[in-house]
Amino acid sequence: MTALFSIGEFSRLSHLTVKALRHYHDVGLFEPAEVDASSGYRQYEATQLSQARIIRRLRALDMPIEQVQYVLTAPSEAEKQLAIGAHLKSMESELQRTREVVASLRSLLTEPLQPADVTYRTIPETRSVAVRERVERIDTASWIQQAFADLWAVIGSKGLEQTGPPAGIFPSAFITEGEAEIVAFVPVATAAHSGRVSELVVPEATFAVATHTGPFSNLDCSYGLLGTYVAENFVSRTAPFREDYIDTPADSEDQSAFRTEVCWPVVG
Amino acid sequence: MTALFSIGEFSRLSHLTVKALRHYHDVGLFEPAEVDASSGYRQYEATQLSQARIIRRLRALDMPIEQVQYVLTAPSEAEKQLAIGAHLKSMESELQRTREVVASLRSLLTEPLQPADVTYRTIPETRSVAVRERVERIDTASWIQQAFADLWAVIGSKGLEQTGPPAGIFPSAFITEGEAEIVAFVPVATAAHSGRVSELVVPEATFAVATHTGPFSNLDCSYGLLGTYVAENFVSRTAPFREDYIDTPADSEDQSAFRTEVCWPVVG
DNA sequence: TTGCTCCTCACGTCACGTGAGGTGGC
DNA sequence: TTGCTCCTCACGTCACGTGAGGTGGC
Numbered sequence: 001m002t003a004l005f006s007i008g009e010f011s012r013l014s015h016l017t018v019k020a021l022r023h024y025h026d027v028g029l030f031e032p033a034e035v036d037a038s039s040g041y042r043q044y045e046a047t048q049l050s051q052a053r054i055i056r057r058l059r060a061l062d063m064p065i066e067q068v069q070y071v072l073t074a075p076s077e078a079e080k081q082l083a084i085g086a087h088l089k090s091m092e093s094e095l096q097r098t099r100e101v102v103a104s105l106r107s108l109l110t111e112p113l114q115p116a117d118v119t120y121r122t123i124p125e126t127r128s129v130a131v132r133e134r135v136e137r138i139d140t141a142s143w144i145q146q147a148f149a150d151l152w153a154v155i156g157s158k159g160l161e162q163t164g165p166p167a168g169i170f171p172s173a174f175i176t177e178g179e180a181e182i183v184a185f186v187p188v189a190t191a192a193h194s195g196r197v198s199e200l201v202v203p204e205a206t207f208a209v210a211t212h213t214g215p216f217s218n219l220d221c222s223y224g225l226l227g228t229y230v231a232e233n234f235v236s237r238t239a240p241f242r243e244d245y246i247d248t249p250a251d252s253e254d255q256s257a258f259r260t261e262v263c264w265p266v267v268g
Numbered sequence: 269m270t271a272l273f274s275i276g277e278f279s280r281l282s283h284l285t286v287k288a289l290r291h292y293h294d295v296g297l298f299e300p301a302e303v304d305a306s307s308g309y310r311q312y313e314a315t316q317l318s319q320a321r322i323i324r325r326l327r328a329l330d331m332p333i334e335q336v337q338y339v340l341t342a343p344s345e346a347e348k349q350l351a352i353g354a355h356l357k358s359m360e361s362e363l364q365r366t367r368e369v370v371a372s373l374r375s376l377l378t379e380p381l382q383p384a385d386v387t388y389r390t391i392p393e394t395r396s397v398a399v400r401e402r403v404e405r406i407d408t409a410s411w412i413q414q415a416f417a418d419l420w421a422v423i424g425s426k427g428l429e430q431t432g433p434p435a436g437i438f439p440s441a442f443i444t445e446g447e448a449e450i451v452a453f454v455p456v457a458t459a460a461h462s463g464r465v466s467e468l469v470v471p472e473a474t475f476a477v478a479t480h481t482g483p484f485s486n487l488d489c490s491y492g493l494l495g496t497y498v499a500e501n502f503v504s505r506t507a508p509f510r511e512d513y514i515d516t517p518a519d520s521e522d523q524s525a526f527r528t529e530v531c532w533p534v535v536g
Numbered sequence: 537t538t539g540c541t542c543c544t545c546a547c548g549t550c551a552c553g554t555g556a557g558g559t560g561g562c
Numbered sequence: 563t564t565g566c567t568c569c570t571c572a573c574g575t576c577a578c579g580t581g582a583g584g585t586g587g588c
Contacts, residue, residue, distance in 0.1 A: 003496070003499050003500065005499070006541075006542075007541090007542070008440075008444055008540095008541065008542080009495070009499070009504075011443060011444040012440060012443050012444060012491065012495055012509075013491060013492045013495040013496065014488060014491075014492060015443055015487075015488035015491060017405075017443075017444060017445055017446045017578085017579090018444045018445065018541095018542090019445070019446075019577095019578060019579060019580090020577085020578065020579095022543090022544095022578095023577065023578055023579095024578095027577090038586095039542075039543070039585075039586060039587095040542080040543050040544075040585095041541090041542060041543075041586085042542085042543095046492075046496045046499075049492045049496070052492075053376055053488060053489065053492070054373075054376065056488065057369055057372055057373040057376065058373070059577085060365075060366075060369045061366065061369055061370065061373070064576080064577090065576085065577070084373070084377075088370065091366070095363070097328075098329065098359070101325055101328045101329055102329065102356065104325055105322075105325040105326070105329070105352070108321055108322065108325065109352075137285075172276075172280060175279060175280050175283055175285075176276055176279040176280065176285060176286045177285055177286065177287070177553090178285045178287075178553085179553095219283075220282060220283035220321060220324065221321065223280065223281060223282075223283060224281045224282060224314075224317045224320075224321070227277070227280055227281040228271070228281065228314045228317070231271050231273070231277070231314075232271065236277075238566080241280075274567075274568075275567090275568075276566095276567065276568080285552085285553090286567095286568090287551095287552060287553060287554090288551085288552065288553095290552095290569090290570095291551065291552055291553095292552095295551090306560095307559075307560060307561095307568075307569070308559095308568080308569050308570075309560085309567090309568060309569075310568085310569095327551085332550080332551090333550085333551070445579090446579085447579095506540080
């Protein structure tokens with residue numbers, strides 16, 4: 001009594017393309033109800049439409065096939081919702097990043113670059129609490145945000161005394177290869193650890209420093225100006241970069257007043 | 269006097285990865301100022317940073333490399349802005365589509381499907397003004413919007429008398445292969461043509477018809493219900509589908525009241 | 537019988553990323 | 563001299579799309 005549909009018919013019922021249906025079969029995401037042994041013809045049932053509709057929507061939102069499969073086979077409704085929610089959230093931060101790049105592009109096309117005002121500084125050894133992880137460049141913003149949230153939580157709950165601005169450490173490979181282990185840290189008088197927050201003594205190092213004013217999506221401009229200046233006036237050193245987040249008002253809607261000290265490693 | 273930078277140094281200055289810089293060189297998007305003949309070492313100049321910054325931003329917005337190249341080599345500032353603006357606009361409609369799919373997913377997960385109320389109808393030959401073009405499925409919404417804008421413009425300027433609801437014709441391959449020549453048309457008493465708007469006599473055809481209530485992103489649900497019903501009660505016919513846009517209030521923010529007649533070709 | 541649908545490979549797409557294997561400069 | 567940076571292939575990624583070449587059902 002359950003009618004069977006050929007792949008073409010099921011495509012018209014589900015609005016998934018025939019090629020997509022075959023692909024989903026190949027990778028085991030969505031299997032036909034029956035496959036004819038001799039001809040290989042796929043047959044689908046009307047009851048499979050509800051799954052097909054979910055798949056079509058999740059794929060339209062660019063959820064990776066592996067995650068779609070997880071959603072379809074999740075043991076509980078709660079886990080299903082959690083997986084979908086996580087994807088929607090990652091889409092949100094992607095959208096936020098896009099908005100910032102658009103603004104950054106506009107500013108680049110309309111406002112001339114301010115020349116870098118470069119100073120030279122040896123930053124002494126610093127006791128701190130830190131979060132350290134391998135991160136892809138594209139995820140930097142959301143990773144840093146979460147890392148500092150965790151750091152402030154520990155600083156607050158343990159009553160630690162902050163002794164300097166929050167900062168980050170970025171190996172050269174983070175820029176040249178787009179992925180590396182980076183560090184977010186906050187200098188403190190007495191260190192502590194909790195969860196992924198650990199103690200870290202940041203070693204003394206010498207830098208050429210320029211202050212970047214504006215959103216983080218424009219940081220490359222300051223790197224360009226500073227690095228060019230360094231090439232002409234200092235001896236560059238193979239060591240991680242450092243960024244000190246001097247002024248990042250909590251009202252993060254307007255990033256135009258953000259001040260960041262970009263620290264380029266040089267020979268002391 | 270113009271300092272030269274190795275690819276790694278230029279990567280740190282521009283925040284483009286070394287791999288990306290090599291790739292841009294390979295495809296001719298962005299060439300080093302010099303290439304050492306014997307070692308193949310690439311050398312870049314500080315003056316190339318401004319182009320690199322544009323490239324980085326446009327690529328971060330997923331503009332295809334070919335278009336980025338066009339922007340960089342556009343003869344005039346106006347053409348540059350036009351190409352960028354066109355890309356931002358396509359990102360906007362992409363975002364709109366995403367929002368609709370998210371809403372559609374939510375409704376699918378929370379609201380049960382209403383059973384289809386199917387009728388049987390022979391639609392007589394209809395004189396109309398039409399726009400016809402090969403379209404990819406993903407571009408449907410914005411294409412239809414533009415097509416009807418053009419149609420209403422012609423109807424208005426020529427003072428044509430509308431004799432039925434706006435409608436569309438979609439070959440089966442548009443669904444099963446994701447791309448086909450589709451038609452948007454408006455029935456009129458006397459036809460006319462202008463620009464890409466042409467006259468079209470839509471031939472008589474017999475359909476099983478169901479009324480879809482709600483946004484277009486949920487149309488697949490009605491196709492599934494209608495098609496299942498047709499399989500059990502009619503003889504499906506190989507012919508294009510038709511959609512009659514009965515009620516699509518101009519205030520397009522709330523699509524929940526949209527009414528669309530989905531017409532499934534059957535043997536008369 | 538014709539034409540339509542379906543099948544299975546194998547390869548293409550797009551913008552790089554990932555090694556492998558090797559060379560050059562300080 | 564060591565280790566770092568650079569080089570060039572060749573192949574992988576991801577989710578299908580594009581044919582080619584062939585078969586099956588009405």
